[in-house]
Amino acid sequence: MQVLSVTPEIFPLIKTGGLADVTGALPLALAGKGVAMRTLIPGYPQVMDAFKKKKAAHQYPLLQGAKASVQAVELAGLDLFVLDAPHLFDRPGGPYGDASGGDWPDNWRRFAALSQVGADIAAGAISGYMPDIVHAHDWQSAMTLAYMRYGQAVGTPSMITVHNLAFQGQFGAGIFGELGLPAVAMALDGVEYYGGVGFLKAGLQAAWAITTVSPTYAQEIRSAEFGMGLDGLINMRSRDLYGIVNGIDTDIWNPATDKHLAVNYTARTLKDRRSNRMAVEERFGLDRDDSPIACVVSRLTWQKGMDILAAVVDGIVATGARLVILGSGDAGLEGSLLAAAARHRGRVGVVVGYDEGLSHMMQGGCDAIVIPSRFEPCGLTQLYGLRYGCVPIVARTGGLADTVIDANEAAMSAGVATGFQFAPNNGGALLHAIRRLVDAHADAGLWASIQRQGMKADVSWDRSAEKYVELYRLLLSKRAA
Numbered sequence: 001m002q003v004l005s006v007t008p009e010i011f012p013l014i015k016t017g018g019l020a021d022v023t024g025a026l027p028l029a030l031a032g033k034g035v036a037m038r039t040l041i042p043g044y045p046q047v048m049d050a051f052k053k054k055k056a057a058h059q060y061p062l063l064q065g066a067k068a069s070v071q072a073v074e075l076a077g078l079d080l081f082v083l084d085a086p087h088l089f090d091r092p093g094g095p096y097g098d099a100s101g102g103d104w105p106d107n108w109r110r111f112a113a114l115s116q117v118g119a120d121i122a123a124g125a126i127s128g129y130m131p132d133i134v135h136a137h138d139w140q141s142a143m144t145l146a147y148m149r150y151g152q153a154v155g156t157p158s159m160i161t162v163h164n165l166a167f168q169g170q171f172g173a174g175i176f177g178e179l180g181l182p183a184v185a186m187a188l189d190g191v192e193y194y195g196g197v198g199f200l201k202a203g204l205q206a207a208w209a210i211t212t213v214s215p216t217y218a219q220e221i222r223s224a225e226f227g228m229g230l231d232g233l234i235n236m237r238s239r240d241l242y243g244i245v246n247g248i249d250t251d252i253w254n255p256a257t258d259k260h261l262a263v264n265y266t267a268r269t270l271k272d273r274r275s276n277r278m279a280v281e282e283r284f285g286l287d288r289d290d291s292p293i294a295c296v297v298s299r300l301t302w303q304k305g306m307d308i309l310a311a312v313v314d315g316i317v318a319t320g321a322r323l324v325i326l327g328s329g330d331a332g333l334e335g336s337l338l339a340a341a342a343r344h345r346g347r348v349g350v351v352v353g354y355d356e357g358l359s360h361m362m363q364g365g366c367d368a369i370v371i372p373s374r375f376e377p378c379g380l381t382q383l384y385g386l387r388y389g390c391v392p393i394v395a396r397t398g399g400l401a402d403t404v405i406d407a408n409e410a411a412m413s414a415g416v417a418t419g420f421q422f423a424p425n426n427g428g429a430l431l432h433a434i435r436r437l438v439d440a441h442a443d444a445g446l447w448a449s450i451q452r453q454g455m456k457a458d459v460s461w462d463r464s465a466e467k468y469v470e471l472y473r474l475l476l477s478k479r480a481a
Contacts, residue, residue: 001472004131005039006118008140012076013047014095018380019163023137025249027078029461033469040118043084044095050075057126064113083117108171111140112179119147122156133472134158139169142203149206150185157475160207164377165221165228169199204233208475211242213378214399218243226375242471245402246378247461255388260360267455270389270448276365284324284349292441293322295366297359297381300329305372312427313340317347319438324349326358363388368437372430376400383459389451392419393433407450418454
């Protein structure tokens with residue numbers, strides 16, 4: 001089965017968040033299940049620099065303002081089509097904005113181009129390659145499905161995965177004339193969205209199937225609270241809506257072999273985590289004692305609930321726990337957390353920024369990871385935590401609720417608890433969960449049981465990949481019908 005994946009980012013070449021981890025891991029997970037996935041990505045500088053030999057599989061004399069080409073390459077074990085369009089992607093900064101954090105004003109044009117190319121490939125533009133299914137990701141590639149719907153690939157099954165419904169790609173109606181779509185597309189059942197053009201909305205409308213990255217999030221986005229204005233459309237498409245929880249790369253995230261750790265360990269050698277704990281204490285300037293260390297590895301944003309956490313840091317310290325934070329984002333939240341670290345020297349440590357190696361060390365040396373997200377389509381850090389015996393403390397939402405078994409009395413008696421859930425998502429409930437952590441940590445046998453149960457959880461891509469294969473087969477059967 002040939003599947004074309006269209007995505008704005010892919011690990012290890014270009015990453016801003018969990019989307020890249022998913023699009024990088026899924027092709028490898030599907031390879032042993034009878035699915036060959038090729039991925040179309042933009043030719044950002046770091047992508048183009050990763051390969052030297054350039055041989056165009058397809059040429060565009062004019063694509064959204066200038067000439068472009070599609071390069072067929074293999075990188076990092078991935079089979080890629082790279083859209084080489086320097087006028088759109090060869091620029092400093094991040095994939096979506098400049099160094100100051102502002103969005104590129106022509107993002108609509110950049111990702112319309114990516115989507116146009118995706119639809120062209122779906123229609124057979126590249127000699128010798130014809131995908132059976134097209135799988136788009138998030139708003140940046142969602143228009144692929146609209147171009148297919150109004151173009152030559154209308155009969156090819158398509159799917160869109162929503163990694164975060166909050167990011168929708170909404171633009172003014174004035175861009176429509178430059179998208180290259182027929183006039184009929186500018187309609188309520190097409191790309192029109194509140195008088196403008198909605199990239200994600202267009203993909204949701206055109207897709208044969210819609211997936212989100214956890215079953216609970218698939219249900220949450222049908223509500224006004226989580227639907228971000230698209231709940232009406234999503235409910236209309238509810239028969240085609242599926243939730244498939246993400247997995248993680250268990251080779252990269254493996255405490256038995258992780259080179260970022262001071263000492264490797266397994267569920268049978270949990271005592272060896274002590275050396276990693278000491279490394280965390282040293283890196284963050286913490287007091288050396290036996291109290292639990294809770295960690296946060298996150299973007300410091302409202303969605304991630306970091307304002308809730310910042311408001312109760314004093315209360316967390318009062319429970320006896322220590323707290324370490326790695327992340328960046330909202331300047332006000334960064335300042336608040338740095339001020340808390342200054343108030344509680346030895347009990348709270350903060351590193352502003354992102355450090356992949358340090359994030360691994362924190363999972364390998366801290367006792368718990370705190371994730372108070374207001375909404376979380378799937379979440380990956382709690383899966384890393386389970387894998388590393390770093391017990392998750394999570395808000396009861398989205399993929400967090402689907403992947404962590406709360407250590408309530410029944411779950412602990414049955415020996416199946418893997419972490420702590422809390423609701424409602426406010427400071428009081430979070431503090432209560434931290435107190436539960438401190439109490440459980442004081443019982444060494446109970447704590448080790450929770451850690452080991454989490455480490456036994458299947459957080460690999462295997463089961464998730466099987467569900468994608470089932471859905472691909474379902475879509476192919478619909479085409480045959």
